[in-house]
Amino acid sequence: MSQSFHRVPFVLANWKINKLQGEVKDFIEKVNDKVPAADVVETGIAAQDIFLADMIRETAQSPVQVVAENVHWEDSGAFTGETSPRALADIGVNYVLIGHFERRKFFNETDSTVNLKVTAALRNGLKPIIDIDEDMSAYAQFMDAEPAVAQVAAALAGVSVDQIRNITIAYEPTWAIGSGEAASAEQAQKAAHLIRQTLAHLYSPSISEKVRILYGGSVNPDNASEIMSQPDIDGVLVGKAALDPDQFLKLAQIAKG
Ligand SMILES: O=C[C@H](O)COP(=O)(O)O
DSSP, X not given: OOTTTTXXXXXXXXXXXXXXXXXXXXXXXXXXXXXXXXXXXXXXXXXXXXXXXHHHHHTTTSSOEEEESOOOSSSSXXXXXXXXXXXXXXXXXXXXXXXXXXXXHHSOOOHHHHHHHHHHXXXXXXXXXXXXXXXXXXXXXXXXXXXXXXXXXXXXXXXXXXXXXXXXXXXOOGGXXXXXXOOOHHHHHHHHHHHHHHHHHHSOHHHHTTSXXXXXXXXXXXXXXXXXXXXXXXXXXXXXXXXXXXXXXXXXXXXXX
């Protein structure tokens, strides 16, 4: 992680649809007092919508951020089954994951809907964590960089210089998600560097240095240290390993350095 620009590292759990109410409560009780201060390492948990309001209450005295896994692009209206960005902000959610690979694969999300969601989140004061995936893995394996650049640019269309500071990008190679095989630190750095170069091109080099870039895909306490020590990687987005509170706390400690 770069020391020059003070990007606070971010350790973000993504529970997907894996926990029940009692398990959520137990996990939060275990980690609440043990995570680092937010100005040292930011920690967050992305969870199903039905748990978010309780989690906000249960983490009120803790630095742990409660994160939504998805959001709709309209603030209100007739969109049965969707979650309004306005409602998320109203209950105290700060961050929202947008464009996760599983959303794109199973729920037909496209670069265009990802962009609509990013702008809706920003409009409501939410901070998007944008997933960039498939094409980046191609680049990490030394193929064509153009699709990756296009995916980043599409997600950020219409996002202003002032708004970009509220964006986090998460690079997740599809083959690494849930496979037990993480990208090498070198591959992850190469992709993160490409994302930062793209941000420099879209905005400016100095702005690109202020945006956090996470790596996700089979991260665990054994591989996190090398991945997080890469100059363009500012944290991790963790599925399976972060279902366990001890592993989550270990990852937060690793990020602290
Ligand atoms: O959002 C998290 C990613 O999908 C990574 O999941 P994983 O750590 O289980 O590979």
